[in-house]
Amino acid sequence: MKHIVNGVCVTLAFISLFIGSIGIVVPILPSTPFFILALALFAKGSKKFHGWFMSTGIYKKHLHDFVSTRSMTKSTKIRALTIITLFLGAGIIFSPPFVKAVLLVVLVLHYIYFIFGIKSRGDSI
Structure with a gap:
């Protein structure tokens, strides 16, 4: 196995x-x-x-x-969050209410992790 x-x-x-x-x-x-x-x-x-x-x-x-x-450049973080937002946003638009709520929580957690969990090299985000 x-x-x-x-x-x-x-x-x-x-x-x-x-x-x-x-x-x-x-x-x-x-x-x-x-x-x-x-x-x-x-x-x-x-x-x-x-x-x-x-x-x-x-x-x-x-x-x-x-x-x-455990760090990224500010532009890499912004690019990743943009893509995540687009994909999850599409899911939020086309999903039933319960799934919308779950996807919104996932989106918020992504933002929290990228902003507070990953250090930015250079300027902080």
């Missing part, structure tokens, strides 16, 4: 890595959250792939600072 879970984690990590890579080129798609997800899934699924991912230029350019300092 453990091999199946590890295989699923590695597969999802590669999918997340692929989507994040598209986000480097497509401005509306955030890359950093997908790379963080890939990092976590590689760590859960395979030490070999986790080590490989940490040695890539993608990791060094997009995640190393966040993982080591």
Whole structure:
């Protein structure tokens, strides 16, 4: 069973890595959250792939600072929150009332985490 879970984690990590890579080129798609997800899934699924991912230029350019300092630039935080707001906002608009309430809470928690839980490099947000 453990091999199946590890295989699923590695597969999802590669999918997340692929989507994040598209986000480097497509401005509306955030890359950093997908790379963080890939990092976590590689760590859960395979030490070999986790080590490989940490040695890539993608990791060094997009995640190393966040993982080591738990900080982001102000522009990265704003971009991530903008995308999160757009996607959750669409869900809020097209959902039944109970789901709207849950999505609104999730949105507020995202803002609280990004503003107070992640340090800003340079100017504070």
